[in-house]
Amino acid sequence: MPFSTYITWTPLTAITALLDIAILAFIIYKLMLLISGTRAVPLIRGVAVILAVFVFSGKRLFDLRAINWLLGSFQTAIIVALVLLFQPELRRALEQIGRGQIFAIARSSLAASDIVYIIDEITEAVVSCAKTKTGALVVLERDTGLSDYIETGVLLDSAVTREILLNIFVDGTPLHDGAVIIRGDRVAAAACFLPLTDNPYLSTSLGTRHRAGIGITEVSDAICLIVSEETGTISLASDGKLVRALDEKQLRERLAVILSSAGQAKLFKGREVGKRA
Secondary structure: OOHHHHOOOOHHHHHHHHHHHHHHHHHHHHHHHHHOOOOHHHHHHHHHHHHHHHHHOOOOOOOOHHHHHHHHHOHHHHHHHHHHHOHHHHHHHHHHHHOOOOOOOOOOOOOHHHHHHHHHHHHHHHHHHHHOOOOEEEEEOOOOOOHHHHOOOEEEEEEOOHHHHHHHHOOOOOOOOOEEEEEOOEEEEEEEOOOOOOOOOOOOOOOHHHHHHHHHHHOOOOEEEEEOOOOOOEEEEEOOEEEOOOOHHHHHHHHHHHHOOHHHHHHHHHOOOOOOO
16 A cells, blocks of 8 residues: 555645755755765765665565575675765764754853954964974864863963974974964963874875865864965865965955854954954
């Protein structure tokens, strides 16, 4: 008997069905965005092949009993293997859900003027490093806590200033090798170790510094600024993606957009970012 015969269709039922489809479509769309450009794409293709073989080996089609029995016997093992294989993507998805408005935690108590000041100091330091081809790795903590990575470095808890950042990254100094992590308006730590990305689609020209910068943004919602010591190129990593060859103006604008909230939009529109008060 058709499934539709069990349902009494009313306007409310139709609205509920449309809402159900819309939510499902939105979830699928978000999942596609989440895995785009990651190693999950070829893995999903492999999973699709296994599912296709399982379906076609069933009794209703080709009745390939041996293959169907083999795949059926390892169903639990396959599910566990998939969870392990997709662990980075699943973690990232859960973190993005946790960053939603329903579960949101206040990001920062900093005033808008303080955020502008921090953007100025960081940008000036990064641009100075780029001019002298001094390698730099600066991480800005957001909603996701980075305490685990802060503890791998040297704790500083100092003000965010251009001079401090430049001194940290001077080649040969004790703290230059590693990342600086900024929490709020303080330099929390320097010489921190970051997780490296294992994205197979990245250019082979990207070194450890860039891969670490991308890696931290894959496991958190942090922003990472990278200066190449070979070319002096400034890059910005966010959500596992890298934007390269930024100039000073582009860097300020991107940081202003990412770090400013809707309530601070007037300040950024009414003031030229980069001019100290």
